[in-house]
Amino acid sequence: MARRGVARVAGAGLVLAIAVAGCGGEGHQTLSIATGNTNGLYYPLGGGLASIWSRHLDGVNMKAETTAGSVTNLIQVAKGESEVGFTQADALAAALAGTGRFPEPMPLMSIGKLYPNVVHLVTVRSTGIESVHDLRGRRVSVGPPGSGNAVTAWNVLESMGIGESDFTVRQLNYAQMSNGLKDGTLDAGFIAGGVGMPAVVEIGVSRDMVLVPFTEDEIATIVRAEPAYSGFIMPPGVYRGVDEPVLTPTLWNLLVVSRSMDESLAYDLTRTMLERRGDLENISGVASFITPVSARDVGDFPIHPGARRYYDEVLGDEVPGDEVPGPGAR
Structure with a gap:
């Protein structure tokens, strides 16, 4: 698997x-x-x-x-x-x-x-993905094998009731993920890192990037399953195209x-x-x-x-x- x-x-x-x-x-x-x-x-x-x-x-x-x-x-x-x-x-x-x-x-x-590591669930506007549940049936990168990124992505997904059979799993590093979103071979990807992640900045520079938001209830569900997590509001202006605050999970x-x-x-x-x-x-x-x-x-x-x-x-x-x-x- x-x-x-x-x-x-x-x-x-x-x-x-x-x-x-x-x-x-x-x-x-x-x-x-x-x-x-x-x-x-x-x-x-x-x-x-x-x-x-x-x-x-x-x-x-x-x-x-x-x-x-x-x-x-x-x-x-x-x-x-x-x-x-x-x-x-x-x-x-x-x-x-x-x-x-x-x-x-x-x-x-x-x-x-x-x-703190902020969970960036990144996509581009043309995919129509607006929530974590929209990942079903899509091509999604969770991060490379051996990475904490993959651990975090699966913790978030499983707490939301989303498993491996619900989407096409890709295990890409940040550069591959960025390229996949740019050329249309990938629909979304998880990037866990500090505010202002270079890989996320790069996507926003060349594409109409979307940072997918989580709801208050979804954050509460994640925290119940994984107490190390909490909610974080990404302030506007950190990434090109992200002009409104975005609620997302975080951990240290x-x-x-x-x-x-x-x-x-x-x-x-x-x-x-x-x-x-x-x-x-x-x-x-x-x-x-x-x-x-x-x-x-x-x-x-x-x-x-x-x-x-x-x-x-x-x-x-x-x-x-x-x-x-x-x-x-x-």
Whole structure:
């Protein structure tokens, strides 16, 4: 079945990393951060983090690597093939529980919450698609195998009572999805990412793009099925042609490491990321969400002792507030 294939994590060009058990030792360390494809936000932000850590941590050489996304990242970090990885909250919950794409619980911990992922259900006006239920009988991309994008798309669809047999499933990356919408070989696609996703911007530049809205009741249905989600109002003007607020689901992204990572290394990675977060804002505005208070607020997910030590030092007993995912959050 299209959505249930086990993610492949082996591939050409992966950065060879030293064993996690040796990450706390002295001497030069070559480490890697698993990001995503080049059309999303994980990749440029991961490159920014790799540069920050390499420049400001003595003896650390961090490399950013392209991957299929969250599922692949989680497996690579758990296996010690990458030291750090980006993930969506729903994929991390499944990895820790050993459900869905994960055959057993993964030994993972977070070092911080990052920014909200907004679900973009994208189509073009000529398709006539106006709601998620209009996807029945259409050609729809859920995202590539091994991606958090696919996890999110199926979570949303299944909570709406829409399954694999209801439409023609396509498993395309962002570039392929964009091209499919432009040339008419695809009717709609899911893109989960931060506000201002380059892949969505590109579609709006060349086509009469539609960001499909969800109703209040549909958001409530999704949240009942998947408590990690909430509603988000996309403000007008972010994308060409989206001139009215659009209600859509959202969830948070996090950074994860292996449970066995050296505490001092986890502390240094967390500290340097937060102290140099202004550098990340120069890459993308979504980095403005990354503050010590917000980053520590990982909810029920386990937080690495090294990261916790940093947050305790800078925040003490300060209780995280009820942070919302940006303007228009619900």
